Amino acid sequence: MAKAYSNKINKIRSFALGLIFFGVIIMYGGIFFRDNPIIMLIFISLGMLSILFSMVVYFWIGMLSTKAVVVTCPNCDKPTKVLGRVDMCMHCREPLTLDPDLDGKEFNEDYNKKKKQTSGSTES
Known part of the structure; x- marks a missing residue:
């Protein structure tokens, strides 16, 4: 099966959206530990960190999108x-x-990667 390509901006936005859903699910997971407030606090804190990281990713892609x-x-x-x-x-x-x-060349995302420079020049 061929690899499905998509726009880079949309990929990063989808990743940030996934972080939000992941964070909410982790926070809801803390409900199962209502009897142990420390574990519940850990789950809620991890969920909040995921959502905050998502906010950073959205801000970063927004700045990148303007350029x-x-x-x-x-x-x-x-x-x-x-x-x-x-x-x-x-x-x-x-x-x-x-x-x-x-x-005219076939699409390949590897064209965006920087190639390693070979040091073929001689120094004086």
Whole structure:
């Protein structure tokens, strides 16, 4: 089965949303330990930490989203934000690139990773 790609901004937002749900479930798990207030406090504290971390992730992706390049998707003609050299359209999942060297190549998220520089130059 092929790997399902999606837009980077949407992936990070989905992760933050998952943290909120995880935190709420952990906090509800503390209800089962009403008789032991220490364990209940631990569960509620872990849930709150998860929700607070989600807030940090949402703030970070919001700041990152303001710096993203807005392009018009050639497939659906809707504006979408592109992070990195390659990304997917937020609406129709069309592969998009800002690098002319990658036009026509098959979509691969590895194009966004920085390659290790080989030290082939000689020092004087």
